[in-house]
Amino acid sequence: MSTERAEANDGPDAGDLRREWERWREKRAAAVAAPYGPLSVTGTRWIAEAEDGAIAGLPGRWAESADGESVLLEAGVADGLAVDDELLAGEVRLGEDDEGDPGASRVSYGPRRLVLMRREGQWVVRVFDPEAPSRRAFQGIDAFPYDPAWVRPGAFRAYEEGERSVLVGNADGRERGLGLAGHLIFTEPGGGEHRLQVAVVAGGGLWAVLADGTSGRTSYPFRFLRTGAPRAGNAVTVDFNRTTLPPCAFTDNFLCPFPPPGNRLPFDVPAGERNVSGT
Known part of the structure; x- marks a missing residue:
């Protein structure tokens, strides 16, 4: 597997990354609660x-x-x-x-x-x-504490046959095709290698729908993960601290897809957003 090396010595330190994550959390909550954000659907x-x-x-x-x-x-x-x-x-x-x-x-x-x-x-x-009413009642988003161990090296591997569509269930009870482009391969903190099926989104970044050992217990039943566009050698930084709740966590009126086959990780990912506050 070709992955990025550990962050360069002259890169941001853990304190900088934590502060950046805190600013991201503030912006994320503001976007969700905006007049025409997910809570208003x-x-x-x-x-x-x-x-x-x-x-x-x-x-x-x-x-x-x-x-x-x-x-x-x-x-x-x-x-x-x-x-x-x-x-x-x-x-x-x-x-x-x-x-x-x-x-x-x-x-x-x-x-x-x-x-x-x-x-x-x-x-x-x-x-x-x-x-x-959901926008008026919003109290915030619960998240796991920031953990730099969940900023993982990874790599993108496109499917040899090109993009494919996989039939998956959706939050409204229907099945629909989910377009996927390849695998995001990463190592967990314990060293094991895993992969997620991902789509390529606007700007070249990667997007996955996933579940893990916390799903339905200490976090929402499934979550979304986004990364930046792959760099040289298809290297990708996978920051699970920025795993987000799907839109249907905020209101029932979204058509969120469930995780496709292979995207249910066999371990806990105690990082990222957990649930809407108060639920």
Whole structure:
């Protein structure tokens, strides 16, 4: 296995890494509690399931275009739906919004933002409401104490046959394909070598859905792990201290995938986020 060597002597010391992690924790909590963060999601609606174009809890008529490449939304001024901050009177054709910035979505309904997305070729409307009860009740995110031993050397190995899709369960009870690109290989603090199936995300970083010995006991049943983009020789630093809760830990209205085969580690990973405070 080709991995990075231990951190260079002139790299950040343990105190610097801990302080950086503490700042990351603060930013993470602020992002979760933002007006259009995960805590504000109150619904994820499939347009294909809208009977006669009506979506429960939302005005207007919603339908996929004939070619499936866009969504047609029809409403009157009295419905209160706005597109680009102007009340809609008639019909408009809409495309996907930037999921990373729900507050900039084109469609709004009062303070709510209605984000259009595609999942497995089907259109979805996700509702973000700053007044959501889960956002008002949020008290923070519990995490394991920072432990530099869980900053591990690793390496990325792409599948020889290219990316693959694996059918996995999702938090809403359905099974869906999960796109995966290869294995993230790392050593645990005890020295054993392990691997996780990962996807490559925007910017070239790696993303894994995993469970471990703490899952369902002292931490949420599964968590997400992200790394930076692989460096020379496909070396990757794997910082389990930055393992995060999936969005569905904050509200039931997300379609989080469960860990794919092989991503249930046979040991405890007492690092990273554990649960939403108070749960």
